[in-house]
Amino acid sequence: MSRKAEQMRPVVNWELFEAEVRAGGILMLFKHSPRCGISAMAEEEIQLAEKTQGFPEVLLVDVLDSRPLSQKIAAETGIRHESPQVILFKNGEPVWHCSHHAITAANLQKRVSEFSSQDSAS
Numbered sequence: 001m002s003r004k005a006e007q008m009r010p011v012v013n014w015e016l017f018e019a020e021v022r023a024g025g026i027l028m029l030f031k032h033s034p035r036c037g038i039s040a041m042a043e044e045e046i047q048l049a050e051k052t053q054g055f056p057e058v059l060l061v062d063v064l065d066s067r068p069l070s071q072k073i074a075a076e077t078g079i080r081h082e083s084p085q086v087i088l089f090k091n092g093e094p095v096w097h098c099s100h101h102a103i104t105a106a107n108l109q110k111r112v113s114e115f116s117s118q119d120s121a122s
Contacts, residue, residue: 007047007050007057007058008030008043008046008058008059008060009057009058009059009060010059010060010061010062011029011059011060011061011066011069012061012065012066012069013066013069014069014072017029017059017061017069017073020057020059021089021092022092023092024091024092025056025090025091026056026088026089026090026112026115026116027056027057027059027088027089027090028046028056028057028058028059028086028087028088028089028108028112029058029059029061029073029085029086029087029088029089030042030043030046030058030059030060030061030084030085030086031061031063031070031073031081031082031083031084031085031086031087032060032061032062032063032083032084033062033063033064033083033084034062034064035064036083036084038084038100038101039083039084041103042084042086042100042103043084045103045104045105045108046058046086046103046105046108048105049105049108049109049112052109052112054112054116055108055109055112056088056112061073063081063083070083073087077094078094079094079097082099082100083099084099084100084103085097085098085099085103086098086099086103086108088111088112088115090115090118095115096111096115
């Protein structure tokens with residue numbers, strides 16, 4: 001079984017996405033285009049980051065198969081759509097996002113650590 005199948009969970013409708021985000025905690029969304037080379041590299045970086053202990057669940061939105069969902073996420077969060085794109089949610093709210101070549105394992109791990117440590121500092 002690939003890491004993608006084990007870690008990244010596809011989301012295909014707004015109701016499922018909203019329920020996952022509203023459940024609280026830290027959650028990562030990866031907006032991915034399977035036809036894009038940069039997106040494939042970003043996926044590999046996310047897979048590397050996922051090996052970190054305490055890394056959050058990653059929801060996957062295929063922007064080609066689920067364009068209306070991708071557009072609704074952009075509209076509801078106020079974060080302009082890009083692909084590839086990562087949006088980090090904490091307690092139901094988007095707290096950080098990046099796209100394209102900024103999606104690196106080190107960058108993702110750093111941001112997850114930052115937002116996780118804010119909970120323990122409170």
